[in-house]
Amino acid sequence: MRVRKLTFAALAVAAGLSLTACNGDDGTAQSDGSSSSSSSTSGGGSGSGGSEQGGGKDDSAGKSSAGSGSDAQAKAAKCRTDDLDITAKDSTIDGDDEGTVAVEFKNGGGRDCLLSGYAGVDLKTSEGDLSAERSGQESSPMVLKDGESVFFGVTYPLNESGGSGVKVSSLVITPPNETKSFSVEWPGAATLPVTDGSGSSVKVGPMGSAGQGGAS
Known part of the structure; x- marks a missing residue:
C-alpha cells in the first residue's frame, strides 16, 4: 500500500509538470507572432508609402503651376x-x-x-x-x-x-x-x-x- 501511494503521487507530479510546460510553449509563440505583425505595420507598409506619395503629388502640382504661369509664355x-x-x-x-x-x-x-x-x-x-x-x-x-x-x-x-x-x-x-x-x-x-x-x-x-x- 505504501509503495502504491508513492507511485500515484509520482505520476500526479509528472502529469502536472508536463501540462505546465505545454501551456508555456503555446503562450510564447503567440506573443512572438503578435509582436512581428505590429512591427511590420508601423515600420514600412502603407503608412510610410502614403506619406511619400503625398509628397510626390505636392511636388508635381507645384511644377505644373509654375509651367503654366507667365514665365512660360514666349515674349515677342x-x-x-x-x-x-x-x-x-x-x-x-x-x-x-x-x-x-x-x-x-x-x-x-x-x-x-x-x-x-x-x-x-x-x-x-x-x-x-x-x-x-x-x-x-x-x-x-x-x-x-x-x-x-x-x-x-x-x-x-x-x-x-x-x-x-x-x-x-x-x-x-x-x-x-x-x-x-x-x-x-x-x-x-x-x-x-x-x-x-x-x-x-x-x-x-x-x-x-x-x-x-x-x-x-
Missing part, C-alpha cells in the same frame, strides 16, 4: 528694320494748317514683334538734314503681328510764303530701338518754309498716331 522680340516693309504716303487733308505724311510699318518678318516708343525721322533737304521732334503724345508698347501694319504721322508746316522754300527729297526712318535706317522718297509737299533755325518745325507722332485710312 523687338521689330528689326529688316523685318519691316516701310512706306510713306501723303495724308494731308484739304484745309489743314499743316501737312501730314503717314508712315506705315508692315511686319513681314514671319513672326510677331514688339514696337515701343517713337521712330527716328530725318528729312533730307536742300539745306541739310532736318530731324523731326517728338510730338509728346503718350507712347505704349505694342505687339505687331506678322502681316499686320501700324501707322504713325509726320507733320510739317506748309510753305505758303510764296518763296522757293526748302526742298525736301527723302525721309530717313529708324524704327524704335534700332540703329539701321531706311530711306523712302518724300511724299509730302515739295518744300518747307524757311525757318530761323530756332527749332524743328517737323513733328513725329508715336506708333498708331495715324490711321490706315489717312495713309491709303
Whole structure:
C-alpha cells in the first residue's frame, strides 16, 4: 500500500509538470507572432508609402503651376528694320494748317514683334538734314503681328510764303530701338518754309498716331 501511494503521487507530479510546460510553449509563440505583425505595420507598409506619395503629388502640382504661369509664355522680340516693309504716303487733308505724311510699318518678318516708343525721322533737304521732334503724345508698347501694319504721322508746316522754300527729297526712318535706317522718297509737299533755325518745325507722332485710312 505504501509503495502504491508513492507511485500515484509520482505520476500526479509528472502529469502536472508536463501540462505546465505545454501551456508555456503555446503562450510564447503567440506573443512572438503578435509582436512581428505590429512591427511590420508601423515600420514600412502603407503608412510610410502614403506619406511619400503625398509628397510626390505636392511636388508635381507645384511644377505644373509654375509651367503654366507667365514665365512660360514666349515674349515677342523687338521689330528689326529688316523685318519691316516701310512706306510713306501723303495724308494731308484739304484745309489743314499743316501737312501730314503717314508712315506705315508692315511686319513681314514671319513672326510677331514688339514696337515701343517713337521712330527716328530725318528729312533730307536742300539745306541739310532736318530731324523731326517728338510730338509728346503718350507712347505704349505694342505687339505687331506678322502681316499686320501700324501707322504713325509726320507733320510739317506748309510753305505758303510764296518763296522757293526748302526742298525736301527723302525721309530717313529708324524704327524704335534700332540703329539701321531706311530711306523712302518724300511724299509730302515739295518744300518747307524757311525757318530761323530756332527749332524743328517737323513733328513725329508715336506708333498708331495715324490711321490706315489717312495713309491709303
